[in-house]
Amino acid sequence: MNKLYLWGIIITVLMLLFTYISVAGSEGGLNDDIVNMLAITGAVALVLITVFVVIKYVRQMQVDSATGDLADENWDGIGEYKNEVPTGWAITFLLTMIWGMWYWTVGYPVNSYSQIGEYNEDTAAHNAKFEAQYKDITGDRLVEMGESVFLAECKVCHGINADGIDGKAANLNIRIDASSVKHVIENGSNNQLLGFAMPMPDRNGLMNANAGYAPITDAEIEKVSAYVANGMTGEGADVYAGTCAMCHGADGTGVDSMGPNIKKFDTALVTNVLNFGKKGSIGAMPKFERLNAKQKEAVGAYITSLSE
Amino acid sequence: MFHWLEKHPFFFAVGVFLVISFAGLVEILPNFAQQSRPVIGTAPYSTLELAGRHVYIANSCNACHSQLIRPFKSETDRYGHYSLSGEYAYDRPFLWGSKRTGPDLMRVGNYRTTDWHENHMKDPAGVVPGSIMPAYRWMFTNAADIDTAFAEQLTIAEFFSVPYNKPIPMKDGSTKIVKMGGSVAEANALALAEAKLIAADMKDQDVKDAVANGEIPEIVAIIAYLNSLK
Known part of the structure; x- marks a missing residue:
């Protein structure tokens, strides 16, 4: 037997033995785990293929003699035969080129990974899940969702108790305070609380019908501010009826397309503030476009529940 | 061959x-x-905003606050649309930051207002319980450096062709012109006019008085800058 084959067999046996010892001897050893078995199979295949290929080429070097026409050039005494390209090689070369064309024109561009694509898919999947899970929630669950959104988005200005942190933002535990009513009466308002622009005039445009349509006076402003801030009770009912009731309704709950509810919060009011922002006596509130419709509704429900 | x-x-x-x-x-x-072309809606910084940006850099705000929103749902929910390269076209240097001890500020102008920043800079924990951000009270008294901001404007307009005094397309189809003064005096006047608008929304009487007297405290400049981040 050729010495080469003998060495091949010895090395194969040694390597398989070593593989077996290192696996079977280690903790866990050879068990039915599919990944372990695949790894062992791979190792065995590697050993066999390596030995086979090495023997084949070493043998070829030992016995093969080249034939064919030499090329004219030689490089430092090393020549080159002008043989035909082997058929298998030529076919592989051709197939590689065809695959390359497909890969660069279709394979890569169409199937390549995109971070933005993954983000879009993520977002769409999340939105669909949110929609399906919370489509029909009402009542307490809606208020709970509103509270969690409030704690994430609103508390930085309105505080965790929604009390406005000592006047740094609006106190949402009451619909409106007297100083805000006064500010709005004196300066007017252009907040889109109805979902569209319906500006309220400043004090020069507010007449008291019960006092012969005279412009509203300082004393009347004081009285009606206290009246509105107290939830439509106390003095100032006549000023309210004569000046404010036309747009805000006799009971202060608002008139469609005319004036918003100033007696208590409602979902439509809060949603419009979230959609368009607001500017009041304390400062400006930005709009919150990042909340979806259900979240806005939930915040409305939560804020409404605070003052009930 | x-x-x-x-x-x-x-x-x-x-x-x-x-x-x-x-x-x-x-x-x-x-x-x-x-x-790297500016996206539609990205405008260069005005003189006051640029002065505010210098205050931002001088106080190392970028050590704790990033200005880069990655395309993850959790980030875009919190901070808004993910950042695009072209949005940094006028940022020299960019202030991406590498660490978020505080929140990202890339679009803080969309969801915070002048009065909030004023309260927050004076006493962060008073607005955000448990906040570890230090107070920046000296910004209410230190004067903003408008001259340097103007010098930077002149430089970037000259060398990088930043489009000052030229119409810039905005997202709603309109155009906006960011003015740059022709002289130091004019630049200071432009910055003061802008500062008056900011101060009108503020409560600190000293700051209001300073602006009325023609001075611009740093707090006004940095609020102008933060409001411009959208």
């Missing part, structure tokens, strides 16, 4: 280098140039 190249490895290497460089430039440069 090829035999000659094969016999002269040095010139062969030079040839390979030239071919690969050229191919690289042709592939990379046009795309890079396209990506």
